Amino acid sequence: xxxxxxxxxxxxxxxxxxxxxxxxxxxxxxxxxxxxxxxxxxxxxxxxxxxxxxxxxxxxxxxxxxxxxxxxxxxxxxxxxxxxxxxxxxxxxxxxxxxxxxxxxxxxxxxxxxxxxxxxxxxxxxxxxxxxxxxxxxxxxxxxxxxxxxxxxxxxxxxxxxxxxxxxxxxxxxxxxxxxxxxxxxxxxxxxxxxxxxxxxxxxxxxxxxxxxxxxxxxxxxxxxxxxxxxxxxxxxxxxxxxxxxxxxxxxxxxxxxxxxxxxxxxxxxxxxxxxxxxxxxxxxxxxxxxxxxxxxxxxxxxxxxxxxxxxxxxxxxxxxxxxxxxxxxxxxxxxxxxxxxxxxxxxxxxxxxxxxxxxxxxxxxxxxxxxxxxxxxxxxxxxxxxxxxxxxxxxxxxxxxxxxxxxxxxxxxxxxxxxxxxxxxxxxxxxxxxxx
Amino acid sequence: xxxxxxxxxxxxxxxxxxxxxxxxxxxxxxxxxxxxxxxxxxxxxxxxxxxxxxxxxxxxxxxxxxxxxxxxxxxxxxxxxxxxxxxxxxxxxxxxxxxxxxxxxxxxxxxxxxxxxxxxxxxxxxxxxxxxxxxxxxxxxxxxxxxxxxxxxxxxxxxxxxxxxxxxxxxxxxxxxxxxxxxxxxxxxxxxxxxxxxxxxxxxxxxxxxxxxxxxxxxxxxxxxxxxxxxxxxxxxxxxxxxxxxxxxxxxxxxxxxxxxxxxxxxxxxxxxxxxxxxxxxxxxxxxxxxxxxxxxxxxxxxxxxxxxxxxxxxxxxxxxxxxxxxxxxxxxxxxxxxxxxxxxxxxxxxxxxxxxxxxxxxxxxxxxxxxxxxxxxxxxxxxxxxxxxxxxxxxxxxxxxxxxxxxxxxxxxxxxxxxxxxxxxxxxxxxxxxxxxxxxxxxxxxxxxxxxxxxxxxxxxxxxxxxx
Numbered sequence: 001x002x003x004x005x006x007x008x009x010x011x012x013x014x015x016x017x018x019x020x021x022x023x024x025x026x027x028x029x030x031x032x033x034x035x036x037x038x039x040x041x042x043x044x045x046x047x048x049x050x051x052x053x054x055x056x057x058x059x060x061x062x063x064x065x066x067x068x069x070x071x072x073x074x075x076x077x078x079x080x081x082x083x084x085x086x087x088x089x090x091x092x093x094x095x096x097x098x099x100x101x102x103x104x105x106x107x108x109x110x111x112x113x114x115x116x117x118x119x120x121x122x123x124x125x126x127x128x129x130x131x132x133x134x135x136x137x138x139x140x141x142x143x144x145x146x147x148x149x150x151x152x153x154x155x156x157x158x159x160x161x162x163x164x165x166x167x168x169x170x171x172x173x174x175x176x177x178x179x180x181x182x183x184x185x186x187x188x189x190x191x192x193x194x195x196x197x198x199x200x201x202x203x204x205x206x207x208x209x210x211x212x213x214x215x216x217x218x219x220x221x222x223x224x225x226x227x228x229x230x231x232x233x234x235x236x237x238x239x240x241x242x243x244x245x246x247x248x249x250x251x252x253x254x255x256x257x258x259x260x261x262x263x264x265x266x267x268x269x270x271x272x273x274x275x276x277x278x279x280x281x282x283x284x285x286x287x288x289x290x291x292x293x294x295x296x297x298x299x300x301x302x303x304x305x306x307x308x309x310x311x312x313x314x315x316x317x318x319x320x321x322x323x324x325x326x327x328x329x330x331x332x333x334x335x336x337x338x339x340x341x342x343x344x345x346x347x348x349x350x351x352x353x354x355x356x357x358x359x360x361x362x363x364x365x366x367x368x369x370x371x372x373x374x375x376x377x378x379x380x381x382x383x384x385x386x387x388x389x390x391x392x393x394x395x396x397x398x399x400x401x402x403x404x405x406x407x408x409x410x411x412x413x414x415x416x417x418x419x420x421x422x423x424x425x426x427x428x429x430x431x432x433x434x435x436x437x
Numbered sequence: 438x439x440x441x442x443x444x445x446x447x448x449x450x451x452x453x454x455x456x457x458x459x460x461x462x463x464x465x466x467x468x469x470x471x472x473x474x475x476x477x478x479x480x481x482x483x484x485x486x487x488x489x490x491x492x493x494x495x496x497x498x499x500x501x502x503x504x505x506x507x508x509x510x511x512x513x514x515x516x517x518x519x520x521x522x523x524x525x526x527x528x529x530x531x532x533x534x535x536x537x538x539x540x541x542x543x544x545x546x547x548x549x550x551x552x553x554x555x556x557x558x559x560x561x562x563x564x565x566x567x568x569x570x571x572x573x574x575x576x577x578x579x580x581x582x583x584x585x586x587x588x589x590x591x592x593x594x595x596x597x598x599x600x601x602x603x604x605x606x607x608x609x610x611x612x613x614x615x616x617x618x619x620x621x622x623x624x625x626x627x628x629x630x631x632x633x634x635x636x637x638x639x640x641x642x643x644x645x646x647x648x649x650x651x652x653x654x655x656x657x658x659x660x661x662x663x664x665x666x667x668x669x670x671x672x673x674x675x676x677x678x679x680x681x682x683x684x685x686x687x688x689x690x691x692x693x694x695x696x697x698x699x700x701x702x703x704x705x706x707x708x709x710x711x712x713x714x715x716x717x718x719x720x721x722x723x724x725x726x727x728x729x730x731x732x733x734x735x736x737x738x739x740x741x742x743x744x745x746x747x748x749x750x751x752x753x754x755x756x757x758x759x760x761x762x763x764x765x766x767x768x769x770x771x772x773x774x775x776x777x778x779x780x781x782x783x784x785x786x787x788x789x790x791x792x793x794x795x796x797x798x799x800x801x802x803x804x805x806x807x808x809x810x811x812x813x814x815x816x817x818x819x820x821x822x823x824x825x826x827x828x829x830x831x832x833x834x835x836x837x838x839x840x841x842x843x844x845x846x847x848x849x850x851x852x853x854x855x856x857x858x859x860x861x862x863x864x865x866x867x868x869x870x871x872x873x874x875x876x877x878x879x880x881x882x883x884x885x886x887x888x889x890x891x892x893x894x895x896x897x898x899x900x901x902x903x904x905x906x
Contacts, residue, residue: 139526142807162682262681270570286552
């Protein structure tokens with residue numbers, strides 16, 4: 001019997017096995033549902049971003065109208081003066097947004113654990129309360145989302161087990177394995193050809209779904225990333241095929257195969273990642289961020305207790321170019337200017353503290369990464385999330401962008417306040433341009 | 438029946454592979470439970486340390502304006518329950534730190550899940566993971582050919598000829614395997630008691646009874662179902678694959694799909710929508726820092742009339758403190774309205790999820806396990822509620838000091854002494870009692886009982902219908 005015949009025979013076997021076809025159809029439906037979920041989250045994030053953009057434009061128009069009408073601010077808040085750079089920048093709506101990756105429908109990853117938009121104010125930091133995730137039912141978060149990555153990494157191996165658990169096992173159970181051996185001579189290639197049918201079937205199914213996402217999000221999707229995902233899925237599938245092949249070759253019957261395969265799945269998908277998760281949590285317990293809390297509360301409070309001259313000097317130390325500004329050349333520190341820009345010192349303190357926090361988080365990540373050689377599912381999971389830009393590092397990069405935006409706003413605030421700039425509409429527009437660059 | 442039961446256990450004992458696997462499994466279970474206790478104790482210590490650290494900073498406050506102190510604020514750290522070491526529930530995905538300050542109600546932030554790369558999609562290797570995923574699978578493998586083996590070897594006929602009924606045989610087999618699951622549970626609970634003994638509270642026995650009963654019922658359902666399918670199908674491998682398919686469906690697939698569906702049926706607002714609605718309502722109240730609001734003018738009139746004076750300067754109290762408190766109270770009403778609605782919606786999602794137990798008993802088990810461990814959404818919301826109640830008392834104490842502590846209106850430089858700050862009560866979370874939470878889980882309990890009854894009835898029915906001889 002040629003390999004092609006075995007292959008075609010396997011197709012017949014598959015199409016006549018009601019339970020296998022049912023399991024396969026179930027998986028296909030799950031894929032459709034998972035993609036629907038992914039697109040739904042992608043569209044929800046896009047809609048939220050659009051509403052933020054709209055609100056931002058409305059706010060800008062309102063402020064511009066104040067300049068046009070010669071107003072300094074809203075009538076019920078007479079202390080606001082938008083001709084002062086501090087108030088002008090306070091009223092220059094600035095947002096840093098993490099656009100959802102066009103590949104998000106293929107893997108939600110850790111996207112539900114983080115915020116994806118941030119309003120940048122003079123008081124912002126990258127660990128503010130508004131950097132948190134969207135409103136969600138915590139018990140739903142515990143169960144997680146049915147996303148495409150979950151289907152590939154966890155359900156695909158289970159489907160694989162259902163499809164292949166009785167290859168050779170059934171023949172052993174029915175005692176005609178010896179008959180097969182006489183007819184086929186090389187039992188290994190017979191098993192391999194049968195397995196290859198399912199490899200091809202699942203590979204085609206998964207690839208088609210992934211290409212569909214490529215087509216739907218065609219204008220924005222990076223094809224190199226999409227092909228990296230297809231490559232990753234193919235490798236993963238082949239690894240499971242190899243594991244099954246070894247189990248089938250050592251087979252004592254279909255029950256043995258099913259038991260061993262499901263045990264391997266349980267060990268690699270649940271037990272090892274779970275054990276590592278527990279170990280990592282014991283080694284690096286959740287950070288309660290007391291350093292950050294201290295910086296923002298006690299230490300920030302202490303800053304405000306310092307004498308004006310000391311504060312002015314510390315601000316100049318941060319921005320040496322301030323000595324050339326109007327206020328920098330004054331002999332007496334102006335209380336309003338210094339108070340309006342003192343936040344720059346807090347920003348610097350925050351950055352130092354946050355760097356330490358990020359380093360702590362990195363230690364935990366290093367521990368996770370060193371486990372990849374015995375914890376391959378976590379490797380594939382994080383690699384997948386990295387390509388779909390939904391992993392920890394994608395959000396770390398986003399936090400860096402937020403910090404850059406804070407720094408930019410802070411520098412502009414300090415320089416403009418110390419230069420005693422009088423802000424008009426064109427200066428305000430210039431601020432907006434500088435902040436959105 | 439007892440003889441069949443004992444014979445079954447003898448069989449387990451004589452099977453060396455089975456004995457080794459069981460021994461290893463029991464050892465791992467005890468180890469995992471111990472590690473769960475260690476992890477939980479570490480977290481509890483770090484929460485206590487953080488709490489003391491933050492409180493010490495408050496106690497060290499020197500003279501300060503009470504309103505400035507309200508902005509200095511405090512933090513509440515969500516404590517882990519002792520039984521968190523058995524089932525972590527929502528604690529891995531929810532934040533741990535809540536800022537408490539004037540004017541604003543913050544969110545719980547800094548979840549463990551946001552502090553590193555993703556490790557496990559099914560959570561840490563805590564006892565709950567073994568109880569929910571591994572033990573049922575273990576029971577399935579013990580049970581799937583227990584009947585078929587007897588039938589295929591011809592021993593079944595022999596037993597029936599000797600006068601035993603098929604019903605007794607099936608129930609004995611179910612019982613003998615089910616007890617293994619229950620023993621695993623007891624070993625884990627005993628390990629928990631040994632390493633955590635000192636820290637248990639009065640609620641502990643009731644919570645343990647609820648947890649053990651729920652898992653026992655679930656194991657009974659799983660064992661009965663496996664034996665039932667083993668009796669129905671002529672081939673052991675078909676019965677095994679069917680049971681595993683059901684296990685996958687119940688454990689892996691349905692919880693996620695139903696969870697998603699429930700959220701889609703009654704979707705929560707986005708943070709932007711939610712905040713916008715709150716801001717709109719908030720803007721209609723008094724702005725504590727905005728002295729020109731209409732409501733503020735009304736309040737001013739009322740206070741002047743109350744003290745029978747004509748101007749704020751004549752007041753013996755500080756009107757600013759009154760305004761701040763009025764602003765807080767309005768904010769509290771807005772918070773109650775919006776968060777109340779949000780929490781109700783979450784609870785309604787949970788109720789809908791609970792009904793999925795009708796098709797998936799695993800969902801009921803998961804709910805009961807988290808509920809008994811005190812790590813479910815109800816306990817989570819209760820923590821948020823208690824923290825918010827504390828915040829209100831905390832800010833009111835500061836606002837009252839500002840208003841009635843001896844300062845006059847407009848005197849923003851007035852400072853309260855350090856003794857006053859030390860006298861402000863600290864936040865202490867009192868875990869919700871199991872008796873309060875129990876009625877919310879009646880659906881899950883009923884569903885599990887119903888499943889068990891239906892399964893046992895089906896076995897009983899099948900035992901009378903199967904023809905052996």
